[in-house]
Structures are given as C-alpha cells and as structure tokens.
Amino acid sequence: MQDFIFYSNEFDLIKLAETEKSLGNKEIVLCRNFSDKDLIELKEKINSNKFPVKFFTCHLLLKSDSKELNKFKNKTDFIGVLGGNPLLNSFAVSNKRIDFLFKPCMEGRLSFDTGIARIAKQNKTEIIIPFSQFFNSKTSLIRNYVFCLKIMKKFKLNVKVVSFGKTLNELRSVKDLESFKNFLEKKYKRIKE
Numbered sequence: 001m002q003d004f005i006f007y008s009n010e011f012d013l014i015k016l017a018e019t020e021k022s023l024g025n026k027e028i029v030l031c032r033n034f035s036d037k038d039l040i041e042l043k044e045k046i047n048s049n050k051f052p053v054k055f056f057t058c059h060l061l062l063k064s065d066s067k068e069l070n071k072f073k074n075k076t077d078f079i080g081v082l083g084g085n086p087l088l089n090s091f092a093v094s095n096k097r098i099d100f101l102f103k104p105c106m107e108g109r110l111s112f113d114t115g116i117a118r119i120a121k122q123n124k125t126e127i128i129i130p131f132s133q134f135f136n137s138k139t140s141l142i143r144n145y146v147f148c149l150k151i152m153k154k155f156k157l158n159v160k161v162v163s164f165g166k167t168l169n170e171l172r173s174v175k176d177l178e179s180f181k182n183f184l185e186k187k188y189k190r191i192k193e
Contacts, residue, residue, distance in 0.1 A: 001174045002027040004058070004128060004162040015168065017051040024174035031058040031080060039075060058100065064091035073097055080128070086111050093120040102128045102164070105144040107137060112148045117155040127157050130164030131172055131180060142184070149184055
C-alpha cells in the first residue's frame with residue numbers, strides 16, 4: 001500500500017519509515033510545496049540511507065500555476081494540486097501532467113461536479129481524500145465527500161483515502177484508511193436508497 005504524507009522538516013525519515021512499515025505501508029509519497037533547496041536536501045537524505053519503505057516526492061501546487069508545474073514536473077516523482085475550490089479542481093484535472101488532486105472537497109459549498117469528474121476520467125487524474133482533513137471538521141465535510149463519491153463512482157474514478165498526516169500521530173494503518181473509505185461509501189448507499 002502507498003501512503004501520502006504532508007511532509008515537513010519536522011519528520012525524522014527513519015522514524016517515519018519504521019512507523020509507516022508497522023502500519024502496513026510499503027511506499028510513502030512525501031508531499032509539499034517544495035523549494036529547489038528543500039527538494040535537493042530531501043533527495044540527499046533519501047539516497048543516503050537505506051529505509052524499510054520506498055520514498056517518493058510529490059510537489060504540491062497551491063494555485064493554478066503552469067510555470068511552477070513546468071519547473072517541478074521533472075524534478076519530483078509526482079505533481080499534485082491541493083484543491084478544494086472549483087477553479088483549483090478544474091486546473092488539477094485538466095492538465096495531463098498533474099497526477100493527483102488532493103482535497104477535492106471542503107466544508108461549505110460543493111466544489112466537485114460532473115464536469116470535473118468527466119475531465120478527471122479522461123486525463124486519468126487520481127483523486128486523493130486526506131484522512132487528516134476530517135480531524136476537527138464539521139459534518140458538512142462528510143456530507144460533501146459522500147456526494148462527491150457518488151459522482152466519482154459514476155465516472156469510475158480512481159479514489160484513495162490516505163493519511164496525509166503532518167505528524168507521526170496523524171498517520172493511519174492501511175485497514176483504518178480502507179475502513180474509512182467504506183464508511184463514506186456506506187453513507188453514500190444510504191443516501192441513494
């Protein structure tokens with residue numbers, strides 16, 4: 001299983017690797033809006049040690065910026081967009097060079113629709129639901145994701161629930177993440193009936 005982390009320099013990569021392995025994850029994607037210097041330092045740390053898991057890097061775009069996308073596309077393993085509003089979600093799924101759309105929903109108004117889903121399907125953009133987004137959230141966030149999952153299922157999109165933790169305490173096991181996705185899908189089935 002592959003987990004995604006909202007990476008900061010606070011993480012000790014050795015402890016992170018051991019924790020993730022004990023949680024059942026074999027591949028870890030370290031996500032961040034990197035600077036060139038941060039990315040070089042991180043890659044040096046990864047290459048200088050032997051870890052029990054495999055690390056990958058993902059540059060997070062925080063706005064629709066094609067220049068930044070072009071700059072980092074060949075420097076990191078993946079490119080993702082931290083979505084949450086219709087403009088960012090559309091930007092993320094409209095560009096074939098973007099691998100992931102993180103946080104397609106926020107509390108409040110729904111920001112993911114059939115138009116975005118259709119383009120995500122065409123461009124094979126993977127949708128990432130961060131479990132950490134639900135810490136201290138309101139019920140409207142769960143409701144929004146339940147409706148989004150309905151759209152995502154209809155278009156057969158590739159959807160994952162990942163930890164996206166900022167600390168070791170926020171990481172979750174493979175079983176926890178799968179159970180949470182099943183919980184959201186069961187909520188969807190109840191609404192459907």
